[in-house]
Amino acid sequence: MQLWQPRAVFGTTSARVGDVEIALDGEVTVTRTGDRVWELDAPEASAAQWRVPCVEVSAYWTPRSGARWVPPIWNAPMTSRLTSGSPVASLVGRDGANVCTVALADVAGRTSITGGVMEETGEFAITVQGRGLRIRLDLSDRHFSAALTEVATWWGEQRTPRQARLPAYSTWYSLHQKVDEAGVEGQAALAKELGCDTIIVDDGWQTADRARGYAHCGDWEPNAAAFPDMAAHVERVHGLGVAYLLWYAIPFIGKGSAAFARFEGKFLRYLELMDAAVLDPRHPDVRAYLVGRLARAVEEWKMDGLKIDFVDQFATPGGDPEPTPGADCSDVDEGVLRLMAELDARLPGILVEYRQPYTSAGLWPYGNMIRATDCPLSPQENRQRTVDLRLISGQRAVHSDMIMWHPSEPDEQVAIHLINALFSVPQISVDLQAQRPGQLSVIRFWLGIFREFLDTLQLGTLEPEQPEHGFPLVRTYDGHAMVIARYAPLPVEVPATGWAELLVANAAGDTRVVLYGEAAQTVTSVAYDCRGTRVSEARLSLAPGATLVTVPVGGLLRLRRTEEEI
Structure with missing residues (x-):
């Protein structure tokens, strides 16, 4: 199948959808589901391709935040799988009008969408690939955001706890690994007074090491010097009226952990730069261990939820390695799906934060908060990423990346940082004890607006x-x-x-x-x-x-x- 030649024609079947001719390599059933919206069901097909005229086209939107240029035909495919990306793209016209929005129903499998301009004809060619295709094709001229919102509904909705939508404080940019009971409780008290209802304690609680690596991940025991009584500490934070989430780099087993030797031979790979191995979730005992470690935070320490980080690291570049003896599935993504399902069965209803790039709707049943990936001190990037996530995340609470600024930042610029996160749940991550009165007033005012207009904004x-x-x-x-x-x-x-x-x-x-x-x-x-x-x-x-x-x-x-x- 030739995908990169401008005049390539392939497939054994063609279907007429509106004024678009679609070529597929398998039989297809076409159903009209709305005004110029269709579903194509081709269970035996692995690829489909079509073209639309590039008339008054201004942008090509994909879930990957970044430049919205209209790319050439040789543009690389946008790949998606359970642990990375979402299978949707939208060609956008003048004034935000939809030209062509395409989405695939397979949100957990490995798929790709390739779009690009054919120089010879001025058309935009779209190729989709996967194992068995169910395609949603929207050729309406309404606003592109409405087309994307309907894709999220098509993928399936879920209920999100109100707590997930309330402003939060994160320790990551403000304290990094230098966290302890007194510091967390002090920030939580100030954050509550300013309008935050949740605190997320990030990396550092599980280690006395401050080298910013992951060599001490895996055992998930509190640093006894910093958190001598985790349950009592969490109770004090709850006494402030603040919910508590704890960070876990779930795939990592650091070389300095006791669990490293225990699970050697059940690693997907070793990451030299991180001083940690990536566990293989295809093994039932690996999943049971991780579920047990994370469950302890909720069941014993009474955490309200978990920040589950680095899920995308389960994906191995170049393809999954052969499973070692004891694995109960061959596909790594299937192992991840079983891990998340087992965790959800053990801890139903808790707050669970994911982040870009693992935004797939295949993970929606197991997480209710999705955060923009790290973009410290970049308000424009935070805006674009949170809006992109809102467009395809259904009812999940979309969180900004942690908002930080230089201590000498003018009050007006602090407000600009916050306004750039206006259409998401803001996470604040500065040392609140070091803020000037004016900066504190800005935080208090804008978090008040977030809260007062929460339903409209979110x-x-x-x-x-x-x-x-x-x-x-x-x-x-x-x-x-x-x-x-x-x-x-x-x-x-x-x-x-x-x-x-x-x-x-x-x-x-x-x-x-x-x-x-x-x-x-x-x-x-x-x-x-x-x-x-x-x-x-x-x-x-x-x-x-x-x-x-x-x-x-x-x-x-x-x-x-x-x-x-x-």
Whole structure:
């Protein structure tokens, strides 16, 4: 099957879907499921290919955050498997209109989606591969975010505990491995006062070593000098009204651990740079050991949940090694799936955090929090990654990467960091005891907005604009409230209906905000600076067209209408 030649034609079957001709290497059944939306079921097929005209195309969206360029035909495939990625892609047109969104039902198997421009014809060719294909093809012209949201629904939804959606404090960037009972409890108390309801204690609790390696992972015993009584410590944190999650680098068995010798011969590989081996989850005793170690945190120490890190490291570059004697399955991803299912059966209903790149819907039943991958001090990257995750994560709580800043960061820039995480659950990770009063005021104000508008921000309809530019404007709405964040000096459209309160968060460097009204309306306007200080209040008449208002950098504009005005 030739996938890289511009005029390649392959397959034994073709199907007409709308105005698109699809070639497959197996028989297919086509079902129309919506307005210009189809499902193709080809259980014996391993590949399909089609082309769409590149007319008014602006971006090619994939779950891998990064440049949204429209790539050439020789672009490398986007691969997906249980432990990495999600099988979905979207070709986006002018003003965010969907051109072609494709998704595969196999969220646990090894699949690929390849997209690229054919120079000879100006068409965009898409090739999908997998073992047995069930394809969702959306050729509607609605906003691309709506097409992606329906993909997440197609994959299956799940219920997420309310606690997973509340702002959190993480020890990783602020304390790194220098964690102990007093430090954690001190940060938890301050974080609670500022608006955080969860603390996530990261690497360092299990070792006295501070070399930032993983040589001491695997035994998962508390560092007795730092945490002499873990259960009592957790009880004190709970007394503050704060939930507690504990970090585990689940695949790693460090060379300095007692478990290293115990499981030697049941490793997938050894990672020299990390001073640790990767356990083989195809072995039942490996899975039982890991489940037992993690369960102890919840059952004995009364943790509320687990931060399960490095699941993607189970995947071995170049393919799975042959299983050693005692394994009960041959596929590593199957072993991972059994591990997560066994852990979930032992600890149902707890908080479980995963992170990019293991975002597959195949793991959804076993985790309810998904975090953007590490991007310290990069607010734009945090914004793009969290919005990307929101688009395909269904009802799971999407968390920002831990938000940090330099101690001398101006208050306005602290607010910009927080606004860039506005459409996710913020995780704060700075030493709260070292913050200036102004910085603390910024945290308190914006976490208050996160909490007050939690349902709108996290469960409302999400519409990010201009994916080709990294989403410089994002809105969400739920029929009662609308929240818009501008990250560049762009005009803000004010709809005539559909909201009682409209918020504009200004993360751009320009304080001049153009409100573009659809109809004449009068509203109450209140502007706040980055610290939550009210700087102006007025009755504002919005005429059809442009109205100029002033919103401080890092500040917020709140527009309200009375019941009579809605």
